[in-house]
Amino acid sequence: MDEFRLHINDKELRISAPAEESLLFVLRNRLSMTGTKYGCGEGQCGACTVLIDGVARRSCLTSIESVGDAHVTTIEGLAPADGSLTPVQQAFLDEEAFQCGYCTSGMIVSATSLLRQHPQPTDTQITESMDGNICRCGTYRRIVAAIKRASKTETGSRI
Amino acid sequence: MTTDTLTPHPEPPSLRDRLHWFQLDRRDFLKLCGGGLLVCLTSDVIHAQHHGGFREHPLPQEISAWLYISDKGVITVFTGKIETGQNARTSLAQQVAEELRADFNTISMVMGDTDLTPWDMGTFGSLTTPTMGPQLRKMAAAARQVLVEEAARRWSAQPNSLTVANGKVTNPKTSQSLAFGEITRGQKLTATVTDQPALTPATDWKIAGTPIPKVDGRAFVTGKHQYPSDIVRPGMLFGKVLRPSGFHATLVSVDTADAQRIPGVQIVRDGDFVGVVSDDLWTATRALSAIHAIWNVPPQPSNSNLFEYLRSHPESDGDESKNIASSEPPTIHSDVTLSQHYTVQYIAHAPLEPRAAVAEWNNGKLTVWTGTQRPFGVRDELAQAFRLPTSQVRVIMPDMGGAYGGKHTGECAVEAARLAKAASKPVKLVWTREEEFTWAYFRPAGWIEIRSGANHDGKIVAWQHDNYNSGPSCIESPYDIREQHTQFHPTQSPLRQASYRALAATANNFARESHMDELAHALNIEPLEFRLKNLADPRLRAVLQAASDRFGWGHSKSTPQTGFGLAIGTEKGGHVATCVAISVESDGGIRLRRIVQAWESGAIVNPNGLRNQMMGAVTMGIGGALSEAVEFSDGRILNPRFSQYHVPRFSNVPKIEIVLLDRKDLPSSGAGEIGIVGLAPAIGNAYFAATGTRLRSMPMLPGNLSQTSA
Numbered sequence: 001m002d003e004f005r006l007h008i009n010d011k012e013l014r015i016s017a018p019a020e021e022s023l024l025f026v027l028r029n030r031l032s033m034t035g036t037k038y039g040c041g042e043g044q045c046g047a048c049t050v051l052i053d054g055v056a057r058r059s060c061l062t063s064i065e066s067v068g069d070a071h072v073t074t075i076e077g078l079a080p081a082d083g084s085l086t087p088v089q090q091a092f093l094d095e096e097a098f099q100c101g102y103c104t105s106g107m108i109v110s111a112t113s114l115l116r117q118h119p120q121p122t123d124t125q126i127t128e129s130m131d132g133n134i135c136r137c138g139t140y141r142r143i144v145a146a147i148k149r150a151s152k153t154e155t156g157s158r159i
Numbered sequence: 160m161t162t163d164t165l166t167p168h169p170e171p172p173s174l175r176d177r178l179h180w181f182q183l184d185r186r187d188f189l190k191l192c193g194g195g196l197l198v199c200l201t202s203d204v205i206h207a208q209h210h211g212g213f214r215e216h217p218l219p220q221e222i223s224a225w226l227y228i229s230d231k232g233v234i235t236v237f238t239g240k241i242e243t244g245q246n247a248r249t250s251l252a253q254q255v256a257e258e259l260r261a262d263f264n265t266i267s268m269v270m271g272d273t274d275l276t277p278w279d280m281g282t283f284g285s286l287t288t289p290t291m292g293p294q295l296r297k298m299a300a301a302a303r304q305v306l307v308e309e310a311a312r313r314w315s316a317q318p319n320s321l322t323v324a325n326g327k328v329t330n331p332k333t334s335q336s337l338a339f340g341e342i343t344r345g346q347k348l349t350a351t352v353t354d355q356p357a358l359t360p361a362t363d364w365k366i367a368g369t370p371i372p373k374v375d376g377r378a379f380v381t382g383k384h385q386y387p388s389d390i391v392r393p394g395m396l397f398g399k400v401l402r403p404s405g406f407h408a409t410l411v412s413v414d415t416a417d418a419q420r421i422p423g424v425q426i427v428r429d430g431d432f433v434g435v436v437s438d439d440l441w442t443a444t445r446a447l448s449a450i451h452a453i454w455n456v457p458p459q460p461s462n463s464n465l466f467e468y469l470r471s472h473p474e475s476d477g478d479e480s481k482n483i484a485s486s487e488p489p490t491i492h493s494d495v496t497l498s499q500h501y502t503v504q505y506i507a508h509a510p511l512e513p514r515a516a517v518a519e520w521n522n523g524k525l526t527v528w529t530g531t532q533r534p535f536g537v538r539d540e541l542a543q544a545f546r547l548p549t550s551q552v553r554v555i556m557p558d559m560g561g562a563y564g565g566k567h568t569g570e571c572a573v574e575a576a577r578l579a580k581a582a583s584k585p586v587k588l589v590w591t592r593e594e595e596f597t598w599a600y601f602r603p604a605g606w607i608e609i610r611s612g613a614n615h616d617g618k619i620v621a622w623q624h625d626n627y628n629s630g631p632s633c634i635e636s637p638y639d640i641r642e643q644h645t646q647f648h649p650t651q652s653p654l655r656q657a658s659y660r661a662l663a664a665t666a667n668n669f670a671r672e673s674h675m676d677e678l679a680h681a682l683n684i685e686p687l688e689f690r691l692k693n694l695a696d697p698r699l700r701a702v703l704q705a706a707s708d709r710f711g712w713g714h715s716k717s718t719p720q721t722g723f724g725l726a727i728g729t730e731k732g733g734h735v736a737t738c739v740a741i742s743v744e745s746d747g748g749i750r751l752r753r754i755v756q757a758w759e760s761g762a763i764v765n766p767n768g769l770r771n772q773m774m775g776a777v778t779m780g781i782g783g784a785l786s787e788a789v790e791f792s793d794g795r796i797l798n799p800r801f802s803q804y805h806v807p808r809f810s811n812v813p814k815i816e817i818v819l820l821d822r823k824d825l826p827s828s829g830a831g832e833i834g835i836v837g838l839a840p841a842i843g844n845a846y847f848a849a850t851g852t853r854l855r856s857m858p859m860l861p862g863n864l865s866q867t868s869a
Contacts, residue, residue, distance in 0.1 A: 021441050029397070029440050034389035035382020037560070039511045040592040044801035047511055075382030089380040096372055096767060099775055100244030101379030102511045102560025108380060127809045134801065136511045136561045137244045138778025139771065140812045 004064055008033075009077025019065035024048045026064050027074060035075035035105050039134065046133030049106040049113075050074050056113035058132075075105035078112060088112050091150035092143070099137035107133050111147045120151050178570045178598060179432040181544065181577065216278040218294065222305065222348040224277050225298040226255070232326055232340030234259065234266050236295060239279020240287050241271035241532060242558040243566075244775075245831045246768035247287045249374050250367075253765060254292050257359055257367040258299035260323040261339065268374075271534040271556030273549075281533035283564060283658060285731045285829025288764060292827060293358070300356035306342050313337070361762035361823040368823075370767030375558070386560050387530040388515035392585035395517065397440040398578040399447040400588065401433035402598065405456030405794030406654070418449040426450075427581040434574065436582045460653040461792035466502055466606045469628045474649035491621040493612030495681050500608045501670035503629055503857040504788035505601040505654050509806055512560025513595035514571035518578070519585035525552045529572040530559030537569030544573045545580070563779065564658035564832075565599055596799035601789055602659030603652060605629025607670040617684050617692040624671065628652060630663025633730045633836065636671055638693040654791060660776070661832040664730045665783060665839065669857055672726035672840030676847065686844065687712055687725060696729070698759055698822075702736040703727050705818045706757035710738035719743065721752070722849030726840035732828025734759045737777070737837030741845045747861050749785060749846060751811070757818040758834060761825035769830050773817045776834030781807040784839035785858050 001016040008031070017026050022041075027033045027050075036059055039047030043058040050059045051073040078086050085093065088111050098104045107130070114121055114129040121129070126147055135143065219225070227235045236255050242248040252266040269275050271282075279291075303323055310328040311318040314335060322329050329336040361368060378384035403410070413433055415426045424446040427434045433450065437443040460468045516529035525547065531537045534554040542549045554572070571588055579586040590598070610623040621642040626634055631647035647663075659665075679689035687707055694700055707713075707725065717723050725738045740752040758773050786805040790797040798804045843854045846861065854861065 018441050025440055028389075032391060034385065034391075037386075037512070038388065038589065039513075040801045042592070042800060042802060045511060045592075079381060085377075085380065092380045093372075093376050096376065096771060098244075098373075098376070098379050099246070099771060100511070100559065100561045101375070101384055102386060104379045105382045130809045132808075134511060134806055134808060136509060136563070136779070136806065138775035138807065138812075140778060140807075140809050141774055141815055142771070144809070 002065070004067075006064075006067060007069065007071045009073055010071075015064075017064050020063050022060050023050065023062040023064055023067055023072070024059035027059060033074055033076055037102055037105055039103070039106075044132070044134075045103075046106040046110055047103055049109040049133065051109060051113060054113070054116060056110045073109075075109055078108065086112065087150045087153035088115065088146070091146040091153070095142045095146040095149060097139050097142035097146040098135075099139055103133060103135045103137075107135065107143055111143070111150065114147065115151055121147065179573065179577075180430050181432060182430045219277050220351045220353065222298050222302050222350050222352060225295060226302050226348060228302070228339050228343045228348065230340045230343065230345035232265055232338050234261055234339070235269060236266060237269045237276040238291055238295065239271060239273075239276045239535060240291050241282045241534065241556045242268075243282070243530075243532065243560075243562040245282075245287070245772060246373055246765065247282070247291075248558065249371060250288065250764045250768055251291060251295055252374065253367045253369070253371055254296050255299045257364055258296045259303050259326075259339075261326040263366055263371055265326055270558075271531075272553070273534050273538045273555075274553045278535050281536055281567065283532055283567065285733065285832045288760075288827050288829040289732060292764065296358050297352060297356060300358055301350065301352040302348050304356060305348055305350050306339055309342050310337050361827075364762075367764050368762065368821075369765070371765060373768065385557055386512055386515070387517070387528055387557050388512055388560070388587075388589045390517040390528040390557060390587070392517055392519055392587075395585040395587055396436045396438050396578075396582050397443045398434055398436045398575060398586045398588040399443045400574050400578075401447060401450055401452060402594065403456070404452075404454040406459060407794060408454040408456045411453040411455050413453075414451040417451070418446040421446050421449065425582055427578055429577060429581075432574075432577060434578050436578050436584075436586055456794045459792075459794040462504070462788070462790055465504075465604055465653065468653060469604065469606050469650045472651040474651060491610065491612035493620045494614045495678070496610070496612045497674065497678055497681060498608070498610045499674060499677065499855060500606060501666075501673060501855045501857075502607070503605045503666040503669065503783070505604045505656065505791070506659070506783050506787045507596055507601055507789055507804060508561075508563045508565025508599065508659060509596065509801075509804065510559075510561030510563060510565055513590040513592060514566065514599065515587070515589040516572040516575035517585060517587045518572065518575035520576075520579055520583070523547075523551060525576055526555065527553070527572045527576055528555045528557060529569065529575070530562070530566055531556055531569060531572070532562050532564070532566050533568075536567065537572050540569040541572060541576055545576065563660045564602075564662070567658055568600070570598065592801065593799040596789075596804065597796045600655040600657045602783075603629045603656040603663065604654075605663065605666045607666060609670055609674045611674060611678055613678050613682055615682065617682060617689055619678065619693050624667070626663065626667060626670075629666040631667075632662035633664030633667045633728065637696055637699055637727070637729050638675075638690070639695050640693070654789070660779065661730070661835045664728065664833060664836045665780070666857070668726070668728040668836040669839045669843070672728065672837075673843050673853070673855060676724070676840070676844040677853065680847070685713070690727065694727075696734075698734045699727055699729055699736070701820060702734045702757040702759050705820060706736035706738050706755050709757070709816060709818050710753075710755040712738055717845070717848035719849055722845035722847070724841040724843065724845030724848055726837045726844060728833065728836040730833050730836070732760055732826075733830055733833035735834055735837045737841040739838065739841040739845050741842060741849065743846070743849050743861075749842065749859065749861060751781065751813040751842070753813055754815045754838065755818065756815070756834065756837060757820065758830070759820035759822055760828040760830045762823045762827045763819060763821045764827050766819060766821070769819060770817050772830050773819075773834045774815055776832070777815055777817075777838055778807055778812055780835040780838035781811055783835075783857055784842050785811070785860075788858050
């Protein structure tokens with residue numbers, strides 16, 4: 001076991017974990033932050049997506065050692081503390097872009113990363129940047145609609 | 160009326176193989192069987208669960224078993240059905256609110272908890288809407304009657320002079336009103352429902368029939384919803400289970416010495432079950448990989464000889480009733496005759512949340528939180544595995560991350576419970592993706608033969624449909640055919656197989672609707688016209704009309720690069736018609752361009768949820784149609800990863816338009832399954848229209864010449 005100091009959702013957390021353990025299992029099993037999901041363990045399904053310094057990353061393929069001083073944002077840390085939702089979360093809710101909801105955390109985090117890079121993404125940009133996220137219930141078209149809805153949210157509001 | 164049971168429904172091919180035999184089991188079973196017949200016995204146990212269970216489990220007729228209204232007016236509804244994305248938590252609550260005349264937001268559903276809810280067979284077969292819906296509506300209507308009578312008694316008024324709305328009983332003459340909670344004061348509604356209360360017709364629905372948003376949506380978008388794999392219990396340990404190197408393997412030897420040397424690891428050995436527990440998943444995983452086991456895996460079939468195997472290995476368990484023949488095979492006398500065969504491969508459900516369970520023993524009572532469509536079935540499996548009365552086992556099903564017919568069984572629950580028993584602490588076990596792809600069960604593969612005859616006037620005169628292994632669902636043609644002969648031939652299966660969304664309806668519909676297209680072309684009749692010539696069912700005609708109108712069927716002709724195809728299907732009260740446009744890519748591959756699907760399943764309970772289900776069924780269907788196949792050889796799965804087994808992704812899904820027909824005059828049927836059956840044949844028919852090449856194997860891989868024939 002090694003000691004790590006992590007920056008997660010704007011908080012500094014100290015944990016002990018094996019250096020090679022994935023960020024995903026550290027979040028879920030050592031920090032009880034279960035919003036980030038396990039789906040495949042090989043970076044193929046996107047359920048475990050988190051933001052690392054604002055960019056979507058697969059936490060199942062990210063060793064805790066490699067996180068260093070980077071800032072990690074999980075689904076639990078996206079929305080402001082006042083209980084409101086981000087435009088992406090609100091758009092997923094408005095479009096009801098889920099069925100079982102198990103992929104939703106990863107979808108919302110991936111979409112957030114996309115919209116930060118491309119506030120008005122084209123269809124091709126949406127498909128390319130979201131294609132690593134699987135929704136087994138098949139709500140892809142609603143997710144696309146949700147991303148477009150969020151992209152139309154007034155500029156300046158926090159994605 | 161007397162409430163006894165909900166309509167039984169035939170279950171798909173049963174699961175024959177348990178994953179583990181604990182010492183206790185094997186000894187007892189060997190004693191019972193005199194040393195043989197293990198397979199036969201387990202089959203009977205499963206059979207009894209599906210069929211005999213009804214007589215043992217009459218539905219309670221007391222309102223209190225289904226409904227409770229607190230003094231604050233919070234209405235708690237109890238049902239053994241479960242929620243896995245199909246929206247039953249919302250749609251059932253809507254129906255209760257409707258009949259009670261309560262605010263939707265005051266309803267809270269308790270689902271799939273074997274200690275709290277009435278016994279239920281399971282959530283499958285599209286049965287929640289047609290059976291649990293009316294059951295809860297009946298209880299809610301009866302509860303409303305009781306509330307009205309109690310208010311009338313307090314006011315010395317006539318019950319039929321009172322009105323009920325928004326969770327309140329009102330006396331219009333005096334303007335007095337009482338909220339439901341003020342009437343019950345938190346007391347149970349002890350009345351027994353012995354007659355059939357009048358239910359609100361769909362034409363008068365104000366809450367049911369509306370697009371109420373899915374409950375718990377906010378928990379999904381904030382990551383707060385607790386799935387089975389998210390459950391944590393005090394003092395909980397993590398488990399891992401040693402897997403054989405192939406199916407039907409026997410354990411030759413196992414060396415756990417290296418694993419045992421790792422601090423904080425406990426090895427659990429029972430019969431051929433070997434597992435580890437540790438207070439930390441990392442350590443448990445490391446310990447598992449330090450176990451050295453030698454397995455003997457017998458030679459087994461592979462994809463390359465799958466269909467030959469199915470056709471030459473009829474089921475030999477002596478159950479003649481499984482051999483369903485509708486009549487003698489017809490001798491075909493017609494202007495045109497056709498004979499063709501079609502195949503479907505094994506496919507995997509691959510729910511995004513793999514099997515997961517947390518098991519906890521307290522003073523001999525076992526509680527398991529697990530993802531399953533059959534909480535009571537899993538309770539029985541656990542009771543059997545640990546020789547407990549069912550009253551000592553509780554299964555709790557937190558709304559889970561997908562199932563699609565793939566989570567009927569309790570393997571993971573049994574494993575977690577065995578580990579927890581050894582550890583004397585709660586244990587969490589979450590299957591890896593590879594375990595889920597390998598040790599869950601599969602949708603059956605199948606070989607289908609169709610022989611048909613039709614005359615130049617476009618009328619089909621004879622039809623013969625034989626299905627080997629995949630199942631009888633949807634095997635009867637919905638077209639008007641004088642002589643029809645259908646037969647399901649159960650066979651032995653190289654892989655563990657059972658339920659999958661729509662069961663064999665996908666395979667049988669693929670074969671029939673492809674064959675219909677072939678027959679239309681043989682007669683030189685336009686495919687839509689050919690179907691209408693042979694179709695009387697007004698509900699199917701209506702969806703076919705709706706889909707082809709929206710699609711603009713016939714407005715454009717197929718070209719070598721662009722094809723249009725259509726298909727219909729019906730089963731379990733659902734009626735579907737699907738039109739697709741495809742393009743043929745430069746590499747010969749199929750690209751979907753547009754999908755239009757029309758659907759009718761009686762009165763719509765929630766159009767928003769129904770639309771979502773239809774989109775989901777169509778999208779899932781893309782996988783089975785174009786890319787999904789379980790590759791296996793000698794008892795091993797060769798593609799147990801999302802990088803190797805290709806489920807539909809954003810880039811595979813075109814524009815999908817759903818047309819819903821709302822028949823308020825007809826009872827509501829389930830809609831989670833049959834929306835999947837139209838897509839594959841519509842794609843195959845579109846490919847033929849573009850290229851003149853017929854694809855008769857699912858998945859349809861045009862590049863693979865062995866799969867196609869001109």
